[in-house]
Amino acid sequence: MTELAKTYNAEAVESKWYPIWKSGNYFKPRSGKQNKSFSIIMPPPNVTGKLHMGHALDNTCQDALVRYKRMKGFETLWIPGQDHAGIATQAVVEKELFATTKKTRHDLGREEFLKLVWEWKERNGNFILEQLEKVGVSADWDTFCFTMDEIPNQAIRKVFTDWFNEGLIYQADYIVNWDTVLRSAISDAEVDHEEVKGAFYHIKYPLKDSNDFLEIATTRPETMLGDTGIAVNPADDRFKHLIGKTAIVPIANREVPIVGDDYVSIDKGTGCLKVTPGHDFNDFEIGKRHNLPIINILKDDGLLNENALNYQGMTCAEARQKILVELEEKNLFVKKEECLHQVGHGQRSGTVVEPRVSKQWFVNIDQMASEAVKSVENSDMRFFPKGWENTFFAFLRNPRPWCISRQLWWGHRIPAFYCDGCGHIWAAEHDPEKCPKCNSAKLHQDNDVLDTWFSSGLWAQSTLGWPNEDAMKEKQFEKFFPTATLVTGFDIIFFWVARMMMMTLKTTGKVPFADTYIHAIVRDKHGRKMSKSLGNGIDPLELIKEYGADAMRFTLAAGSGYNRNLNLDPERIAGYRNFINKLWNAFRFVHPFLSESQEQMPSLDRLAPQERWILAELNSISKKMNDSLDEYRFDDACAAIYSFVYDKFCSWFIELSKPILYGENQEEKTRRATVLRFALRDIVKLLHPIIPFMSEELWENLKNEGEELLIVQDYPEFQKELDLPEEQANMNAFIEIISSIRNLRQSVNLSPKEEVPTILFSDNEKLCQYLELNKKSLEDLARAQLKIEPTPKKRPQKSLSTATELCEIYLPLEGLIDVEEHVNKVKKSLEKAVIEHEKLAKKLTNEKFMNNAPEDVKAEVHEKNNLCLHKINSLETILKGFE
């Protein structure tokens, strides 16, 4: 037998097993005893992505679920994928292009540029996928899907075309969030509002044919170049007589109407609002109501255009300063009031977003949104934790048209076509050759691409072949759709969960997944977001290198329940690395005795009480693990198995087994080795979803001849016949006694080696029987020469002594004891017990409690009170002995 290393070598084991699983097709679905499928779609990372802690957590949770369900006998499929990430990828390639050749994408032209992006993707796109393997991701790589693959292409073209024909998708001149760096529209969800310092500028707008003027406050004076109206509240006595009159926009010298609109608040600002329909969302609405013209003063790069007169070519900031100067010169500037206000910033570019009117494609999501809401309301799809459904509802109960066109090149080109002959516009699943109206062959396709989330929204179905019938058959759409669980972070509930729900419900009539588990966001140990600027980011691959993938996974799983934040402290990972090492050494201890174990477990009645006990504990833990994993409580599952392995298995069962295994009784030895092996088998099975690598490595040594890899073994479940509460109660008493003896020994600094005579007094027959039966183990673990006797009238005087609820313990060590100290200690225990008793007694004498509390609670209190009294009695007797 080979010598095992003292510390577990994670790297060697990880690089050994992953290829075996992968090439052995263990990640592929196989039918199991459940006769049910379990499928998950991986939230596709960006091609530009690099693995971060968020991915590590997300994929650890998914992998734990997938491995768990696979072992439970579900036909399990985890579909990996990757997102083309329109903006991010295009930006990276443009940057690289400019750095190397000083060229822009416009210099290359669309076709050439896209060729470059594809090349870049081939070169760099696999990076994150390799990193995922290091985490242990057991996805079926053969089903890997890229958002710009043929099938997803078909899906988006079909949906776009269908919805265009239905009128759900339409083109409109509409005010959108314009990102001046990307030179593209972005959706509402892609705008982050940040508080910035600004100011209200009060400006006079002269009235036509009058010397009077209106004072107007604005945070953006430069937009006055696009003003086409003034609005006041029709109920405002100060101004209502002016409705219908004309004002003059300074600088632009434009005559604009004064309109009455309820939107204007009487008590805000000056009560007068300048209306700039081209560059403000509200003004756009007001403008529509009053037929005000729209003047666009911005180019796509955010510089002022020809409508800005003398200010053409300037940035907004420059123009603002100069306009204020000009107003001052004209005596139209009143005052400036500093203020804080919210300004939209592009999520990708970080630049200030300009509301700007342009022609874009929109989806009317009103109907879809309400269907999606309904599906969650009636639990067709359930959020874990449930609270997140509020976030989901908040977004979908107030739906706004979704702007789906982006002025980019990398992405799904919008399948809308324009006839140059007759001007007809239509959508088509396949590139048309002629105009369906006038037969003209002079056509062109829309230049824009679709929002990335449009394709992601169809991911649950397109990865399974939809809408291509052959592909659906091949990928077993019927079997795996809808998917079981979506695992993701809360930051993408709007972007992705909501869109998938809407789009999939609309196109298939089914929810895309039955459950959504929303996990926490990984933060640093102080709860701060990991960011480049703070330099507090943690690289999962570094963690894997230092502590092993299993330790990192266990840490992440142990931190994942229904919480919002996961504050990651590297010291915690070290702690769980130690746990893994502990298990490794437990195995190392059992290892030499494995050859003496039997293939079959003896029947329960032929086992020793403590052997039955460890199996009972294991059974409880199996139940706990199943229950916890079923409801995505990875934290509970980890805590349960962690304490079982440390406290029950290592501290007690292995320690209790040592004398037997090193002893002479071959029958006992064989039996104990067998139980140890079976316990370890169950432990590695239970742990496999969380720490797949080490568990598989151990399994290799624990399995029977001909058994398959651990990854496809049955997951342990609760077994009625192993529910042995009496065995557990006995053992708890046993443990308490040993701890008490150790405690007493420690209080006089007794060497752990020294054996000491110890007397146990108890009138509890069952307990005495049990203790007698396990006397030798008790003596070994407590280093005691033990006598167990019925409680006598006269106890030994001045002994080191204490009491549990069931017995009294005496160590006759008269000379060694610091009497005063010991008496104080006993008094302290007594005080505690008395307080406890008082509490219980108060309940028992409380009429209302006795009338109202349920029977089992009453019985429990009663029982506790008796035990407590017994303990008090014993402790008082002990104290008397010292008087």
Added chain:
RNA sequence: GGGCGAUUAGCUCAGUUGGUUAGAGCGCUACCUUGACAUGGUAGAGGUCACAGAUUCGAAUUCUGUAUCGCCCACCA
């Protein structure tokens, strides 16, 4: 402005429908090179469960209010 959440040991967090002597990990203290493991063992210290009320026989847990912090949403001149 609206919503959601948090506040429990020095730190990071559990505590499910009210009934525990309020738990864990890390850290801390003392002792221990005991034949799996010092990435270890044994024992221990440490909490008015943010604050104030209310409901209840009984509240960390339910309700109301206050304070502090965090996040999300929102077009307020």
